[in-house]
Amino acid sequence: MKSEYTLKEKIIEALKEQKEIYGDELFTSSLSLRKTEVRTDSSSDSSHNPALEAIETWEMAESLDELYDKIYECTKCVLHKGRNKFVFGVGNPNADVMLIGEGPGADEDRLGEPFVGRAGQLLNDILKAIHFTRQEVYIGNVVKCRPPGNRTPLPSEMETCLPYLTKQIQLIKPKLILCLGLTAAQGLLKKKDSLSALRGKIFELGKVKVMVTYHPAALLRNPNWKRGCWEDVQKFRKLYDEMKGN
Numbered sequence: 001m002k003s004e005y006t007l008k009e010k011i012i013e014a015l016k017e018q019k020e021i022y023g024d025e026l027f028t029s030s031l032s033l034r035k036t037e038v039r040t041d042s043s044s045d046s047s048h049n050p051a052l053e054a055i056e057t058w059e060m061a062e063s064l065d066e067l068y069d070k071i072y073e074c075t076k077c078v079l080h081k082g083r084n085k086f087v088f089g090v091g092n093p094n095a096d097v098m099l100i101g102e103g104p105g106a107d108e109d110r111l112g113e114p115f116v117g118r119a120g121q122l123l124n125d126i127l128k129a130i131h132f133t134r135q136e137v138y139i140g141n142v143v144k145c146r147p148p149g150n151r152t153p154l155p156s157e158m159e160t161c162l163p164y165l166t167k168q169i170q171l172i173k174p175k176l177i178l179c180l181g182l183t184a185a186q187g188l189l190k191k192k193d194s195l196s197a198l199r200g201k202i203f204e205l206g207k208v209k210v211m212v213t214y215h216p217a218a219l220l221r222n223p224n225w226k227r228g229c230w231e232d233v234q235k236f237r238k239l240y241d242e243m244k245g246n
């Protein structure tokens with residue numbers, strides 16, 4: 001039937017995109033069936049394929065608004081219990097640049113928008129210093145619900161939430177991502193290295209180039225790290241200009 005065939009095509013396309021970014025590592029928690037059991041030959045029958053049944057509807061979202069509508073009531077991890085607002089992300093849906101933080105704090109949980117507290121003010125200043133506006137980039141977090149007492153999200157919470165961020169990246173198709181802090185960097189890049197080992201390098205996540213710098217909240221606590229952050233973001237801007245042919 002035509003409608004099933006279209007669904008299957010969409011799923012195969014989504015899987016190819018996921019594979020481009022993360023290889024076979026993605027969705028090990030929620031969708032492990034997909035890696036082994038999705039058959040991509042035209043003779044496979046989707047109505048009897050358990051892998052296709054495991055695909056969740058949000059994975060088929062074709063826009064950020066649609067994705068938000070499908071996930072904002074998420075209850076997959078314990079963080080939803082203390083949530084006031086689900087902090088999806090904010091900015092230009094076609095941004096060339098994405099900034100990824102760790103997770104919402106108290107202000108973000110109250111207002112439903114990432115980086116709106118003191119760390120957010122500093123982030124706005126950092127963006128301004130490298131000639132980006134908050135409106136032209138897209139800002140998100142590795143986890144979308146506030147961890148209690150602003151603790152670091154647990155690896156299991158990050159693994160559960162990360163597919164949502166990956167889907168946002170697929171929809172936005174940025175050229176560059178800047179990870180803010182070790183948690184975002186380790187979560188997104190799936191690396192265990194220290195921040196000093198990750199800073200200054202250019203990583204590739206599929207077609208997207210990724211750099212890492214300090215978290216703005218860490219800069220508020222340790223202003224002597226601002227110089228290093230400045231060097232990182234200058235390099236980030238230079239890379240952006242090179243990619244855009246500026």
Ligand code: URA
Pocket residue numbers: 101102103104105108113114115116119120141217
């Ligand atoms: N810190 C983060 O990592 N993200 C936010 O949205 C706010 C503070």
